Amino acid sequence: MSKNKLLYGIKNAKLTGSRKTQYTNKAQAMRFAKLLFKLGYRPQHWKNITNKHVGVVVDEWKRQGKETSTIKAYVGSIRSLAKAYGNVSLHKLNSAFGIGRRSTIPKRSRAVPYKIYQEVKDHLLAGSERHKRIGHQLIVMNELGLRPEEARKINPDIALLPDERIYVSAGTKGGRDRIIHDPTKEQVEAVKALAPYIGQYGNSIPDTTSEANWEKYVYKVVSTLGLSIAACGASLHGLRHAFAHRRYHELTNLDAPCLHCNPETFRQAAYDEHGPQWRKVHDRAVVILAHELGHNRGEVTASYLGSIHG
The missing domain is CATH 1.10.443.10 (Intergrase catalytic core)
Structure with a gap:
């Protein structure tokens, strides 16, 4: 069985940045190397990584439903590893790989029906x-x-x-x-x-x-x-989005903002339900959900619930 030589290259790469940055880049590049290998591609060195290699892996990550922000971070790490070996041929723009502008706040539900x-x-x-x-x-x-x-x-x-x-x-x-x-x-x-x-x-x-x-x-x-x-x-x-929507409704008796036509209709519904205290009810639910979902910042839950602004 052939060996994944990109993994050896990751281990020995001399990267720049803090220890944490280097660790993150190597860990994320490893995800790329393993998936590329599973998809049937066998480049022998990071010097040989091409835009085609990056593209097929990005397409697979998108098929798996990974967030745009996550894919962007992974591609940044791929570039760092390639650059460490003198490979500067990869596209500089994420859009060249079909990666859209980062938008973690959904305008529609991403929950599994x-x-x-x-x-x-x-x-x-x-x-x-x-x-x-x-x-x-x-x-x-x-x-x-x-x-x-x-x-x-x-x-x-x-x-x-x-x-x-x-x-x-x-x-x-x-x-x-x-x-x-x-x-x-x-x-x-x-x-x-x-x-x-x-x-x-x-x-x-x-x-x-x-x-x-x-x-x-x-x-x-x-x-x-x-x-x-x-x-x-x-x-x-x-399924995680679906949980967030159900839990938010349990905590507020409101549908998640992304399930409303727009933020304005959500705010009106929230006011009708809770009066002037609606924002406190919302903020409390966000803090609870942030903990239950394993996030350290309440605002991250907007990526599941949608925005109340706009």
């Missing part, structure tokens, strides 16, 4: 052992608002505390763990249901499958069943 979620989940739970495994991972994504990586790595033995609070620690973004202090019965049961699928590595990825291959397999399976941007307007990450 509930009907699609139900259909995909039911199909998976009625299928093979591998499909059942995916089905239960989807359930914790939907019930707890977990990222796909968090869903495949959450372990009931660790996550379910004695008082039945839920501790989310594995696979979190930036290593920011969090506790769900008052979980619902459905959330607790969703985590418990993963127990039969936890393997020797403490997660629900099959022991004989690498995480990268499992991730690719999951996206392929759910896309085939209709859970994709092309089919329903939302990716697997859209």
Whole structure:
């Protein structure tokens, strides 16, 4: 079997910037190198990376539903690695790879439609052992608002505390763990249901499958069943958006701003519901959601809920 020589190049690259910047660039370039290899491309050195290589990987990331901001960050790291080896041939503009201007605040819902979620989940739970495994991972994504990586790595033995609070620690973004202090019965049961699928590595990825291959397999399976941007307007990450919308409604008795025609109609609905105190109600919900979604800033939740301004 041929080796992925780009990984060796990442390890030995002499990058500029702070240690944190260098670490981030190497980690993100590694994602590119591994995915490029899986897509069947075998460049022998970072000097040989072309715009075509970057383009095919960017297309795959977009197919997976990764955010524009995330893809831009990854491409920046690719350029840094290529430049370290004297390769300055890559496009300087992200638009050349079909990457749009960053806009983290949605003007429409990116949530997976509930009907699609139900259909995909039911199909998976009625299928093979591998499909059942995916089905239960989807359930914790939907019930707890977990990222796909968090869903495949959450372990009931660790996550379910004695008082039945839920501790989310594995696979979190930036290593920011969090506790769900008052979980619902459905959330607790969703985590418990993963127990039969936890393997020797403490997660629900099959022991004989690498995480990268499992991730690719999951996206392929759910896309085939209709859970994709092309089919329903939302990716697997859209289950997290759906959770945010439901939770926001629980906390405010309002639909998320992106579900309204425009911010003005949302503000009117909020005022009709809560009067002059509507902004306090909204801000409190945003702070709670930021914690439950694993973000350290409340304003990040606008990427799930939409803007109240404009």
